[in-house]
Amino acid sequence: SSDGKPIDGPWYMHEPLYLEWKQWDCRTDCRYYCMLAREEERTKLGEKPVKYHGKWPFRRIYGIQEPVAVALSALNLAMQFHGWVSFFILVYYKLPLRPDKKAYYEYTGLWHIYGILSMNAWLWSAVFHSR
Numbered sequence: 001s002s003d004g005k006p007i008d009g010p011w012y013m014h015e016p017l018y019l020e021w022k023q024w025d026c027r028t029d030c031r032y033y034c035m036l037a038r039e040e041e042r043t044k045l046g047e048k049p050v051k052y053h054g055k056w057p058f059r060r061i062y063g064i065q066e067p068v069a070v071a072l073s074a075l076n077l078a079m080q081f082h083g084w085v086s087f088f089i090l091v092y093y094k095l096p097l098r099p100d101k102k103a104y105y106e107y108t109g110l111w112h113i114y115g116i117l118s119m120n121a122w123l124w125s126a127v128f129h130s131r
Helices: 015-020 025-043 068-094 108-128
Strands: none
Touching: 068 108
16 A cells, blocks of 8 residues: 555455565656656756656666666676685695695684685665666
C-alpha cells in the first residue's frame, strides 16, 4: 500500500514479485517513472541532468538500477575469486610443505580471510548497485 502497511488480500492487490525482490514499493516505483518523465522534459529543453533523491537518473535494465556498477562489481568479485584460488593452488600445491605438513608460508590463514572478506564486499556491492 502507499502508506507502507502490508495488504493481506487477494493476489492482485500485492506488489509484483520483481518489486518485492528489489524492495521497491509503489511509491519508489512511481518516483522512478516521474524522474524519467522529468528528465525527458529537461532533455527537450536542452538542460543538463540533475540528481533525484541523491542519485543520478539512470535507466533500469532488467530491474537493475545501475548496470555498469553491477557489472564492474561482479568483475571485481571474479578477479578476487581468481586471485584467491591462485593463491590457494600456489600455497598448497606448488610450494613445498614444511616437515609438519603445514603450508610453507606462515600467513596463509590471514590471506584466506582477506580474500573471503574481499569477495563478500564485492558481492554486496553488486547487490547494492542493483537496487
